[in-house]
Amino acid sequence: MAIVTLTDICKDYQQGAEPVRVLKNINLSVEQGDYIAIMGPSGSGKTTLMNLIGCLDVPTSGSYVLDGKDLKDLSDDALADIRNRYIGFVFQNFHLLPKMTAVDNVALPLLYAGVPLKERKARAEEALRAVGLEERMTFLPNQLSGGQCQRVAIARAMVTKPALLLADEPTGALDTASGKQIMDIFRQLSQEGMTILMITHEPGIAQCADKVYHILDGRLRTGEGGSTDEE
């Protein structure tokens, strides 16, 4: 069953007087359990696509069906609710709240989901254990390494058990060893049935995924396996 179905998605940005088309007629179907990497040069529209799939932004035209629901004309709060329930985000620069401990950061999405305090804490601790940070629960972000921060961010993305994990350059700010650690976690999650969509421009990272798409100048092209050439 398709989790994400994009049909003829276009996205324009107003650049001066002229609208600039950043995404051009994107068609994409993500099945339950897929592990997909999207590659493309800088400025090709990867983040823009990711924001659309993550319901952080709305397309100029085309339709987006997420888990069977057409996401047309939804209010900001309705979109926030969908993000909270269906999507886990992992960002390049982690975006952890600096004054909160690891476990509090991880528990935050559960607060917005209306989960009671005790359960929030228990589930956040469980998620941190799953990414191997049981020793670092009460550390502040600035007391953690980059790789550890990203693992906290993954735990935060996973804690709500989302239908879809979106990762925008998850290894972009990390060294090779930490990057590999993150990819191991993703592989593990994928094997447990998690649907993952990951953006990267490192071919080595893209290879970890089952499917690789290329985006070039706003158009999406398919390419199986770890194709390295970017044309």
Added chain:
Amino acid sequence: MIENIRLAFQGIWSHKLRSVLTMLGIIIGIAAIITIVSTIEGTNEQIKENLIGAGNNVVTVQLNKDGYPYDMTWEGIPQGVRVITEDTRKELEQIRGVEKVSLYTARQYVDQVYYQNNQFNGEVYGIDENFLNVYGYQVKSGRGFTREDLESFRKVALVDGNTISTLFGGEDPIGRSLEMKGEVFTVVGVVALSEEFAPTINSYNEYWLYADTSAGAIYLPSAVWPSVYSFDEPQSVAIQVTNTDVMTTVGKEAADLLTAKQIADTESTFDYRSQDMLEQAQQLQSMSQSTNTQLVWIASISLLVGGIGVMNIMLVSVTERTSEIGLKKAIGAKKRRIRLQFLTEAAVLTSLGGIIGVASGVGLAELISNMMQIPVSISVPAILIAVVFSTAIGVIFGLLPAVKAANMNPIEALRRN
């Protein structure tokens, strides 16, 4: 909500200096208002206590001309005003709520009163046997007037403490003779207001009876008054009433009765008017109130400025925390939640300012009270209103920054880092 408040305190604590500077406007405004209100309340309470407290339920009814108290010194015997008779006095005593009635004549400014080479320029009263009782004077030394004194026209006098110092140079005046317009009077006693009420009012000339700053007062039996001044002078009436509540009504009733009985011509510009202490207290209170209302307005401007300062800092805070807001929205925080977070922070900030302001205001009021001998009365409702008001300022001026934060586009917000 509790979480929001905790976070707000955390935020305030992590920017201590900035928070204090932001709160300063609120602190100063609230402190000023609390100080002013406390002083007004204190003054009012003292006025009331001085005038009507301690059982001093006295209404004075005086002859007025054209609406102003009639002054014998300058204007002489008034035409068409009869002298109050013993019968009328009895009639006044019949009014409901009247305890005791005294008739007296008075001169507020006198000359030609001497003891040896000292001249006296205080007040002189011609009094009946009820006078001291009604006004709450006690004989401190010597004796008061006897029926004998009044009936046999004895030239005797009572003096008060101020007269001892201004006229007798501090010496014991009893048995000494003073000269008044060529007549010789023997001082037989010294009087003073009884301890239970020692008013210190001196703002209105109507308060001459209690004026402590005057050169003093000399009391003569009303029977001998004409030997120094004139016959048929219009008397004033002092009425002691049974309780404070009836002062105003008794005063009016007595004044109407006197106007009807004593003044021959109904077209006359003369009439009798009552000046009860309750009424005067209210007049004085409203006077101090109106000057201080202006001060409260000025303090409110400081609050307004403080509120704008809070808004300014909250806007800075929203900008600084753009990425935090973006992240929270991305992982599912709704607008309401973001709005509430910033509103809470602003409200906690100003409430804290309000509480500090109340504390400083109370401290300042106590300090003023100690240094300037002004009574203060800390009003609990005023404190509560001040704190609630400062919270409201936080909510009002925090609204714009909070809405701005809540409406932030999460993509833009996440991009900035």
